Amino acid sequence: xxxxxxxxxxxxxxxxxxxxxxxxxxxxxxxxxxxxxxxxxxxxxxxxxxxxxxxxxxxxxxxxxxxxxxxxxxxxxxxxxxxxxxxxxxxxxxxxxxxxxxxxxxxxxxxxxxxxxxxxxxxxxxxxxxxxxxxxxxxxxxxxxxxxxxxxxxxxxxxxxxxxxxxxxxxxxxxxxxxxxxxxxxxxxxxxxxxxxxxxxxxxxxxxxxxxxxxxxxxxxxxxxxxxxxxxxxxxxxxxxxxxxxxxxxxxxxxxxxxxxxxxxxxxxxxxxxxxxxxxxxxxxxxxxxxxxxxxxxxxxxxxxxxxxxxxxxxxxxxxxxxxxxxxxxxxxxxxxxxxxxxxxxxxxxxxxxxxxxxxxxxxxxxxxxxxxxxxxxxxxxxxxxxxxxxxxxxxxxxxxxxxxxxxxxxxxxxxxxxxxxxxxxxxxxxxxxxxxxxxxxxxxxxxxxxxxxxxxxxxxxxxxxxxxxxxxxxxxxxxxxxxxxxxxxxxxxxxxxxxxxxxxxxxxxxxxxxxxxxxxxxxxxxxxxxxxxxxxxxxxxxxxxxxxxxxxxxxxxxxxxxxxxxxxxxxxxxxxxxxxxxxxxxxxxxxxxxxxxxxxxxxxxxxxxxxxxxxxxxxxxxxxxxxxxxxxxxxxxxxxxxxxxxxxxxxxxxxxxxxxxxxxxxxxxxxxxxxxxxxxxxxxxxxxxxxxxxxxxxxxxxxxxxxxxxxxxxxxxxxxxxxxxxxxxxxxxxxxxxxxxxxxxxxxxxxxxxxxxx
Numbered sequence: 015x016x017x018x019x020x021x022x023x024x025x026x027x028x029x030x031x032x033x034x035x036x037x038x039x040x041x042x043x044x045x046x047x048x049x050x051x052x053x054x055x056x057x058x059x060x061x062x063x064x065x066x067x068x069x070x071x072x073x074x075x076x077x078x079x080x081x082x083x084x085x086x087x088x089x090x091x092x093x094x095x096x097x098x099x100x101x102x103x104x105x106x107x108x109x110x111x112x113x114x115x116x117x118x119x120x121x122x123x124x125x126x127x128x129x130x131x132x133x134x135x136x137x138x139x140x141x142x143x144x145x146x147x148x149x150x151x152x153x154x155x156x157x158x159x160x161x162x163x164x165x166x167x168x169x170x171x172x173x174x175x176x177x178x179x180x181x182x183x184x185x186x187x188x189x190x191x192x193x194x195x196x197x198x199x200x201x202x203x204x205x206x207x208x209x210x211x212x213x214x215x216x217x218x219x220x221x222x223x224x225x226x227x228x229x230x231x232x233x234x235x236x237x238x239x240x241x242x243x244x245x246x247x248x249x250x251x252x253x254x255x256x257x258x259x260x261x262x263x264x265x266x267x268x269x270x271x272x273x274x275x276x277x278x279x280x281x282x283x284x285x286x287x288x289x290x291x292x293x294x295x296x297x298x299x300x301x302x303x304x305x306x307x308x309x310x311x312x313x314x315x316x317x318x319x320x321x322x323x324x325x326x327x328x329x330x331x332x333x334x335x336x337x338x339x340x341x342x343x344x345x346x347x348x349x350x351x352x353x354x355x356x357x358x359x360x361x362x363x364x365x366x367x368x369x370x371x372x373x374x375x376x377x378x379x380x381x382x383x384x385x386x387x388x389x390x391x392x393x394x395x396x397x398x399x400x401x402x403x404x405x406x407x408x409x410x411x412x413x414x415x416x417x418x419x420x421x422x423x424x425x426x427x428x429x430x431x432x433x434x435x436x437x438x439x440x441x442x443x444x445x446x447x448x449x450x451x452x453x454x455x456x457x458x459x460x461x462x463x464x465x466x467x468x469x470x471x472x473x474x475x476x477x478x479x480x481x482x483x484x485x486x487x488x489x490x491x492x493x494x495x496x497x498x499x500x501x502x503x504x505x506x507x508x509x510x511x512x513x514x515x516x517x518x519x520x521x522x523x524x525x526x527x528x529x530x531x532x533x534x535x536x537x538x539x540x541x542x543x544x545x546x547x548x549x550x551x552x553x554x555x556x557x558x559x560x561x562x563x564x565x566x567x568x569x570x571x572x573x574x575x576x577x578x579x580x581x582x583x584x585x586x587x588x589x590x591x592x593x594x595x596x597x598x599x600x601x602x603x604x605x606x607x608x609x610x611x612x613x614x615x616x617x618x619x620x621x622x623x624x625x626x627x628x629x630x631x632x633x634x635x636x637x638x639x640x641x642x643x644x645x646x647x648x649x650x651x652x653x654x655x656x657x658x659x660x661x662x663x664x665x666x667x668x669x670x671x672x673x674x675x676x677x678x679x680x681x682x683x684x685x686x687x688x689x690x691x692x693x694x695x696x697x698x699x700x701x702x703x704x705x706x707x708x709x710x711x712x713x714x715x716x717x718x719x720x721x722x723x724x725x726x727x728x729x730x731x732x733x734x735x736x737x738x739x740x741x742x743x744x745x746x747x748x749x750x751x752x753x754x755x756x757x758x759x760x761x762x763x764x765x766x767x768x769x770x771x772x773x
Contacts, residue, residue: 033315035068040314041087041132043073043080044104045111045139045146048291049185049199051299052104052138057095058307059136061743064092066315071132075107076139077114077146083126092745093610099300099580100545102202102293104185108139120150124157125166133175134314136307137182138198141191141345144182148323148338154178180323181310182338183303187291190234192348193341194327195367198306201298203230203237203290204244204661205538210286211245212452212658228285233349236368237290243375244664246411246451250375253352254361254368294545297537297578298662301736302328304577308739309333330707331528331732371665374672378415381444390421392482392682392691394675396442397427397434398460400489402655403518403532405663406456409487409671411447416675418444422682425479430488431495432463435471439479451668454535454658462491466498473508482691483512483678487671489519489530490566490726493701497714500699510694512681514674514711515701518667520655523568525717525728526710527703531670534662536564536654537575540617543650544579548613556607556643558582558614558635562628564654565619567725570733571654572619577740581615582606584740585622585631588731596626600638606745607643614643670709674702677711706732 042059044052056072063070070090073079079086098105113119127133137147158175161167184191187203207229214225231237235252242250251257295303306326313324313335323338344363351360361369396413398406410426417424426446428438450457465472475481484499486492496515503509517524520536540563551557565571569586576584583599585591603614616635618628628647636645659667677700685693696713703710722729741748 033066033312035063035066035311035315038068038134038315039071039130039132040068040134040136040311041071041073041080041127042090042106042136043076043138044106044108044185045076045137045143046108047140047186048103048108049187049197050102050202050291050293050295051198051303052185053098053101054295054300054303055136055138055183055185055198055307055310056104056106057098058304058743059311060090060095061092061745062308062311064090065742065745066311068134068311069131071130072106075109076143077111077119077123078109079107080123080126081111081113081119083122087126087130087132096611099578100294100541100548102295103291104138114146114150117153120153121157121160123150124154125161128158128161128167128171128175131174133177134179134317135181136310136314137180138185139182140184140186140188141342144184144325144338145342147180147182148342151178151180151323177319179314179317179321180338181313181317182323182325183306183310184325184327187237188231188234189236190232190345190348191325191341192344192363192365193325193336195330195365196298196302196328198299198303199291199295200236201302201662202293202296204240205296206290206293207237207241207286208244208452208661208664210284210289211241214284215245215449215452226283228283230286230288230290233352234364236364239368239371239375240661240665242379243371243668244451244661246378246449248379250379254357254364255372256357296660297541297575298534300541300578301574304739304743305333305736308742309335331704332706370669374412374669377419377672378412378668382419387419388421390682392421393423393425393480394483394485394678395425395427395439395476395479395481396458396485396487397430398456398458398487398518399430399492399495400460400462400519402454402456402460403489403520403530404454404535404655404657404659405531405667406458406460406487406518407450407453407667408659408664409516409518409531409667410458411450412668412671413485413487413675414442414447415444416672417678420675420679422679425481426458429459430461430463430491431465431468431472432461433459434465434475435468437475437478439475451664452658454656460488464491464498465495466502469499469502469506473506476508476511481508481511483682485514485516485671485674485678487516487518487531489517489521490523492518493524493714493717496699496701497718500714503694507692510692511698512678512685512691512693513699514677515714516667516670516674517701517703520571521565521568522570522733523566523727524701524703525720526701526712527705528732529666529704531663531667532655532659533570534666535657535660536571537578538660539654539657540571540575540650541578543648543653544575544581544615547646547648548615551613556612556614558603558607558616558639558643558645560616560618560628560632560635560645560647562618562620562647562649564650564652565621566727567619567621568727568731569619569622570731572617572622573737573740574733576615576617577736577743579615579617580743581617581740582744584617584619584737585626586619587622587725588727588734589737591623591626593626596631596634597638600635602746603635604639604642607639670702673709677702
């Protein structure tokens with residue numbers, strides 16, 4: 015059988031096996047508007063619930079199905095959620111229900127639940143759906159008393175179902191719920207929007223046209239704002255920042271100096287509508303939904319009579335539980351602030367991420383006259399180092415434009431450190447990076463060359479161009495390169511300048527950062543390909559696919575891609591395996607194939623084992639599965655590095671590079687003495703990375719102890735905690751560290767942390 019994580023008993027406080035679901039029944043419903051990823055959440059609730067011994071019921075058509083009962087409430091099986099992960103919308107249906115808003119309707123719903131012994135509910139919907147669930151919970155005791163008096167239920171049923179436990183997950187493309195950084199469906203909606211924008215951009219450039227796009231979002235401007243950042247829009251109109259008087263003239267002036275009469279350009283309007291809700295969910299939404307679904311079941315298992323209804327949220331990179339009504343009240347407070355035209359406060363309430371997105375957009379969208387720029391005599395160089403990663407161009411664009419707004423001269427170095435010592439350096443102006451946000455690869459060019467061998471020539475070029483600071487965007491070679499430059503500060507005073515690295519690599523293997531630019535795009539490439547490969551077997555006999563992913567010795571892409579694609583097993587270097595485990599996996603899959611499940615998916619990291627190659631695993635599964643299933647193999651290769659960057663990578667690259675440039679500006683000012691910049695302390699050579707809930711600048715020298723230089727990975731990798739989720743959802747018995755779970759937090763605390771440390 016597959017084992018769990020490598021033994022780390024000192025960090026494992028409790029295992030979920032201690033939380034039994036035996037004798038419990040869980041109902042899961044989707045309510046309100048549909049959102050991509052809802053099916054992933056339903057799948058996770060069903061499989062985690064069954065895994066811990068509970069009965070799980072589908073409640074079809076949302077609250078309407080709960081009120082109507084009968085065939086609308088059906089027990090779910092493990093197989094009934096197979097092949098749901100990649101499907102958009104919600105396969106169990108959703109509906110608006112007027113009856114549930116009335117006590118009479120809630121009375122019917124309570125009767126239907128009690129008769130099936132369901133007193134645990136997972137509700138996936140928006141703030142209205144979750145508010146309704148909380149009201150239902152508050153009335154529960156009174157509803158049971160009324161049903162008892164009517165003779166609809168007996169005393170034993172009242173005793174067995176005396177408390178209703180509620181856990182919510184927010185499914186909404188609008189991302190308008192306070193307390194969570196992202197709601198299920200938002201990332202997928204951004205994918206649909208950006209796909210359309212990228213397509214429109216070519217015709218706009220061909221005909222010198224101005225396009226006005228209307229996106230969804232109701233009273234929340236998140237989709238419009240983040241889409242504007244991701245595509246480099248010239249203008250964005252959102253509820254939190256309504257146009258001021260005279261905005262028409264300002265817009266025309268901004269669109270083009272050639273506009274003489276108002277909107278003289280040929281203009282087209284495109285309303286995207288419900289296409290934003292459609293299509294397959296992104297990798298991010300599948301992973302988010304799976305994590306939230308598992309966490310929701312754990313929350314129900316741990317709930318006591320005094321536990322308030324909670325909502326599972328994402329803060330930074332952490333799944334947390336928040337009191338449901340605190341989040342609802344804050345969400346309502348946002349609308350109240352906008353009604354009162356207190357837009358500054360509304361933006362604050364939206365959270366630090368929203369506020370910083372707005373600040374970054376303002377920095378990047380408008381080129382101020384040079385007379386309005388601060389005066390600076392500093393020159394900053396930007397370069398890409400390592401393999402190309404989607405989102406690098408967005409980061410370069412952001413760095414150049416933020417640097418210019420802060421008065422610096424910005425220089426681009428082509429072809430990494432190799433181009434640096436060869437003098438391939440040029441000044442970059444505002445317009446030079448126009449349209450870069452949505453382009454994949456590295457327009458500057460990037461090489462794996464390290465700088466130490468050419469230190470003299472690089473120092474010479476830094477003197478020649480009077481480079482006062484370096485921003486390096488790249489992967490593990492960028493990390494090694496800056497370590498080398500910082501070690502050479504004693505020999506070359508030219509390297510005694512502020513230096514900062516922004517992680518950009520599909521492998522996501524950089525110490526000091528949970529996420530790297532480019533990894534999300536690669537995950538989507540893997541997920542999309544796995545979907546197509548599985549679909550290719552539609553209508554054929556049972557088939558297992560063996561897929562090889564990139565990542566070097568880091569198993570991030572394979573593991574998280576496996577979670578997003580619904581893999582049956584994932585082989586990585588971080589978790590050693592032997593022939594016995596391979597054999598057990600084959601036997602496990604063979605048993606699953608004897609049910610209604612038709613397809614299997616196995617992912618293998620390219621360097622997981624030098625002997626158990628992709629060919630070996632393919633041949634093993636082919637031989638051992640003979641008569642039950644056949645096999646196919648596929649090596650994904652460099653397609654994982656290609657393509658246009660995902661919305662996440664565009665925005666992550668844009669925001670992290672902007673933050674890096676602001677740090678550089680501060681360091682330049684702090685270390686400017688006697689007419690020159692001199693910076694040689696550890697904290698002037700840093701990596702900017704996301705760790706749990708914060709974006710932190712960490713001295714590279716301090717990250718050495720956290721690094722496995724032989725295998726080019728961090729010694730501790732957060733995503734290993736997600737490995738058991740994939741195994742649980744694939745029906746393996748395993749251990750799951752829930753030391754970070756079961757902790758009810760409050761919105762005020764989350765808001766404080768975001769104010770202090772969020773992007």
